[in-house]
Amino acid sequence: MAENVLVTRALTKRYGGTLAVDHADITLAKGEIYGLVGRNGAGKTTIIRMAAAQTVPTEGEVELFGATGEKELEKARARTGAMVEIPSFYPYLTARENLEYYRRQRGIAGAHAVEDALEQVGLADTGKKKFKAFSLGMKQRLGLALALMNRPDLLLLDEPINGLDPEGIVEFRNLLLELNRQYQTTILISSHILSELQNLATCYGFLDKGKMLEQISAAKLREKCRDCLELKVDDAPRAAALLERELGLRDFEVLPGGAIRLYEGLEEPQKVTGLLIGQDISLYGMEHRGANLEDYFLGLIGGVHHG
Numbered sequence: 404m405a406e407n408v409l410v411t412r413a414l415t416k417r418y419g420g421t422l423a424v425d426h427a428d429i430t431l432a433k434g435e436i437y438g439l440v441g442r443n444g445a446g447k448t449t450i451i452r453m454a455a456a457q458t459v460p461t462e463g464e465v466e467l468f469g470a471t472g473e474k475e476l477e478k479a480r481a482r483t484g485a486m487v488e489i490p491s492f493y494p495y496l497t498a499r500e501n502l503e504y505y506r507r508q509r510g511i512a513g514a515h516a517v518e519d520a521l522e523q524v525g526l527a528d529t530g531k532k533k534f535k536a537f538s539l540g541m542k543q544r545l546g547l548a549l550a551l552m553n554r555p556d557l558l559l560l561d562e563p564i565n566g567l568d569p570e571g572i573v574e575f576r577n578l579l580l581e582l583n584r585q586y587q588t589t590i591l592i593s594s595h596i597l598s599e600l601q602n603l604a605t606c607y608g609f610l611d612k613g614k615m616l617e618q619i620s621a622a623k624l625r626e627k628c629r630d631c632l633e634l635k636v637d638d639a640p641r642a643a644a645l646l647e648r649e650l651g652l653r654d655f656e657v658l659p660g661g662a663i664r665l666y667e668g669l670e671e672p673q674k675v676t677g678l679l680i681g682q683d684i685s686l687y688g689m690e691h692r693g694a695n696l697e698d699y700f701l702g703l704i705g706g707v708h709h710g
């Protein structure tokens with residue numbers, strides 16, 4: 404089993420009367436890309452700040468690379484890079500000059516750390532261009548470069564895609580995939596738009612009002628959101644046997660309560676209904692189901708999207 408890079412246990416943060424994070428449990432294994440999804444105000448930033456030790460939990464525990472004690476945690480934090488918002492870069496300095504400033508301030512050894520980080524995010528050729536002239540996408544990438552300067556094994560990114568145009572989103576996503584592939588960097592990335600994390604996250608955590616509602620792998624989520632034909636019948640076991648024997652269909656599940664979810668043969672539903680009716684199976688209902696990830700999330704939090 405893969406080693407866990409980040410584990411939170413009953414992680415809680417209270418700001419006065421506001422319960423920003425409410426006993427959140429997260430498990431993030433090495434090499435995963437974890438999509439932390441929640442509406443505005445759900446508590447994503449606060450979780451990331453606690454994981455990055457930028458704010459102290461009211462209750463609960465953060466474990467990083469297996470460490471929980473204060474001293475070991477401090478060491479483990481050196482293996483972490485965080486981008487919570489675009490850091491305050493100097494508008495009149497170039498990308499290189501800005502990173503060099505932070506490298507010295509943070510005591511990161513080796514001047515090549517700047518060059519490597521710029522290279523990694525594709526900003527090595529920005530020359531004399533000053534930060535103030537950067538596009539939002541470039542600013543986000545420079546923020547990422549800063550988080551990458553200490554060559555972290557874990558990256559914590561709070562809404563880094565927010566505000567980027569579709570092209571910028573694809574670029575940023577590819578950049579993260581490349582980091583993950585090439586350096587096995589484990590990534591925790593938050594967003595209030597689930598679809599932004601699609602094709603990127605390998606697992607998801609759904610957060611609402613500070614509570615972690617569900618943690619699910621991307622594969623399981625895809626499975627749950629798959630297109631299917633739901634058939635309500637009086638004799639599900641016999642109907643299932645018929646589907647298999649007469650039509651050669653195998654990709655289905657029989658749900659408790661007499662429904663069958665059929666994942667193949669959807670293009671010719673009349674074949675299915677014809678067979679069942681012809682064999683005296685009562686068909687009470689037939690519904691084409693399928694949810695995109697956004698629908699799934701909204702179903703989970705049980706409300707209208709306000710974010």
Ligand SMILES: Nc1ncnc2c1ncn2[C@@H]1O[C@H](COP(=O)(O)OP(=O)(O)OP(=O)(O)O)[C@@H](O)[C@H]1O
Nearest residue numbers: 418421423441442443444445446447448449450595
């Ligand atoms: N420093 C603070 N002082 C008081 N309340 C805070 C503070 N930081 C966050 N909160 C509150 O905690 C809750 C969670 O906020 P948080 O920023 O973590 O949510 P979020 O999911 O990151 O939302 P967003 O996408 O809007 O940043 C909100 O109700 C917010 O108002």
